[in-house]
Amino acid sequence: MPRDLVPGLLARATEVLEAEFGALPAFEAALESAVDSAAMTRVLDATAQRLGDNYPYFHPLYAGQMLKPPHPVARTAYALAMTINPNNHARDGGRASSQMEIEAVDGIARMFGWAEGAGSYLGHLTSSGTLANLEALWIAGQLAPGKRVVGSEQAHYTHRRISAVLKLEYAAIAIDDSGRMNMNALETELQKGDVGTVVVTLGTTATGAVDPLHEVLALKQRYGFRVHVDGAYGGYFRLIPEALAEPARQAYSAIIEADSIVIDPHKHGLQPYGCGCVLFHDPGVGRFYKHDSPYTYFTSKELHLGEISLECSRAGAAAVALWATQRLLPLTPGGEFARGLAYGRAAALELDRRLRLDGGRYFQAPAAGAPELDIVVWKVNAEAPGRASELAQKIFAACAARDLHLALVELPLRWFEPQKVNGIKDSTGTVTCLRSVLMKPEHEAWLDRIWQRLTAACAEVIGE
Numbered sequence: 001m002p003r004d005l006v007p008g009l010l011a012r013a014t015e016v017l018e019a020e021f022g023a024l025p026a027f028e029a030a031l032e033s034a035v036d037s038a039a040m041t042r043v044l045d046a047t048a049q050r051l052g053d054n055y056p057y058f059h060p061l062y063a064g065q066m067l068k069p070p071h072p073v074a075r076t077a078y079a080l081a082m083t084i085n086p087n088n089h090a091r092d093g094g095r096a097s098s099q100m101e102i103e104a105v106d107g108i109a110r111m112f113g114w115a116e117g118a119g120s121y122l123g124h125l126t127s128s129g130t131l132a133n134l135e136a137l138w139i140a141g142q143l144a145p146g147k148r149v150v151g152s153e154q155a156h157y158t159h160r161r162i163s164a165v166l167k168l169e170y171a172a173i174a175i176d177d178s179g180r181m182n183m184n185a186l187e188t189e190l191q192k193g194d195v196g197t198v199v200v201t202l203g204t205t206a207t208g209a210v211d212p213l214h215e216v217l218a219l220k221q222r223y224g225f226r227v228h229v230d231g232a233y234g235g236y237f238r239l240i241p242e243a244l245a246e247p248a249r250q251a252y253s254a255i256i257e258a259d260s261i262v263i264d265p266h267k268h269g270l271q272p273y274g275c276g277c278v279l280f281h282d283p284g285v286g287r288f289y290k291h292d293s294p295y296t297y298f299t300s301k302e303l304h305l306g307e308i309s310l311e312c313s314r315a316g317a318a319a320v321a322l323w324a325t326q327r328l329l330p331l332t333p334g335g336e337f338a339r340g341l342a343y344g345r346a347a348a349l350e351l352d353r354r355l356r357l358d359g360g361r362y363f364q365a366p367a368a369g370a371p372e373l374d375i376v377v378w379k380v381n382a383e384a385p386g387r388a389s390e391l392a393q394k395i396f397a398a399c400a401a402r403d404l405h406l407a408l409v410e411l412p413l414r415w416f417e418p419q420k421v422n423g424i425k426d427s428t429g430t431v432t433c434l435r436s437v438l439m440k441p442e443h444e445a446w447l448d449r450i451w452q453r454l455t456a457a458c459a460e461v462i463g464e
């Protein structure tokens with residue numbers, strides 16, 4: 001593991017925090033004095049050993065699922081906030097952290113161009129992307145009762161489930177061979193006249209595909225519906241348009257026109273889990289959240305975040321960690337944070353380039369072209385799709401045996417150049433593919449070593 005900066009940073013920050021409360025009379029915490037410190041040490045040794053039973057998510061050779069280590073400043077700020085353990089439901093439970101949440105969310109809104117002029121959006125943190133999407137679709141349903149929600153076949157699976165919870169009808173729109181929502185298929189659904197909301201995914205979970213938001217917005221002019229952007233994974237790529245291909249760049253530049261946006265700081269935003277965010281362009285939707293709380297909202301006339309959030313208790317520490325991270329690494333194009341995203345993007349393009357250069361010896365990259373963000377998918381070359389799936393599983397395991405952790409994904413066979421199977425072109429159904437999420441800045445420097453392990457695993461499974 002790399003040298004951990006957090007213990008040192010935390011020791012110092014804790015002293016500063018203790019000084020803030022230095023005027024209070026000293027006391028001994030009952031639970032701490034009841035247990036001897038040797039017992040706590042033993043339990044924590046056992047805890048650390050149990051945590052060893054994990055994939056090494058923090059290491060550059062972990063290039064599988066969407067997992068990115070939180071920044072040391074985020075971890076320190078989170079742990080520091082645990083001394084207070086604030087609750088961002090109301091200012092009564094989290095005075096400083098509520099204000100820090102408002103400021104951190106403002107940083108995110110500005111990244112999307114929404115904070116010009118006071119009151120031009122409403123937003124808050126949530127415990128996850130799923131909860132954030134639930135709030136966005138809940139508001140959508142309030143504004144268009146009885147109308148349907150649609151999203152692409154590659155939209156996150158929770159949209160269908162959230163819609164069922166909210167008792168909104170949901171339909172999946174066909175995708176093109178790049179994994180983006182197909183605009184003809186969308187228009188066919190819109191012509192039925194009962195679509196209230198279109199979920200546009202900027203960065204699909206499986207492949208990082210970017211739906212053409214600008215084209216969806218053009219259809220909105222004609223058919224009138226609400227546009228919800230699910231940028232839980234890909235939202236931060238708004239900061240590096242120069243590193244994206246033209247269609248994705250156009251989609252990101254249209255984000256300012258969305259009605260609501262979800263982004264997950266606990267994915268690309270360097271935060272510990274428990275940090276999603278929802279933003280609404282019209283602050284007026286706050287009326288749907290209106291409720292009374294007989295227990296809270298007493299200490300301040302200012303907005304309590306519980307008044308604009310479906311959840312009651314929320315971790316104030318998540319807001320503190322996000323605030324500290326954005327203070328250190330502002331969400332600005334060309335800044336250090338944006339550079340971190342660009343390294344992962346460059347690693348993805350390089351991996352894709354090598355897969356294509358391989359020329360079918362082991363692999364087939366998707367026929368539509370290079371990845372849109374930093375997620376790479378590829379098929380194993382084999383005489384039949386079933387065999388390609390089987391080999392993908394074996395290569396996945398052979399890579400893991402070399403400490404290289406990839407992921408698997410089921411993709412439409414038609415995304416790849418058709419192969420002749422017994423004289424028949426077989427392109428229906430799906431095939432199990434390899435998938436790599438290259439979201440850590442270190443991935444670029446480690447790509448050679450990732451590639452060596454991948455090809456060594458292939459040589460073992462398939463032969464030289």
Ligand SMILES: Cc1ncc(COP(=O)(O)O)c(C=O)c1O
Pocket residue numbers: 066128129130131133156158201203204205230231232233264276
């Ligand atoms: C595009 C997209 N939307 C929503 C989600 C759900 O987010 P969470 O896991 O934070 O609930 C994910 C998770 O991977 C995602 O990729």
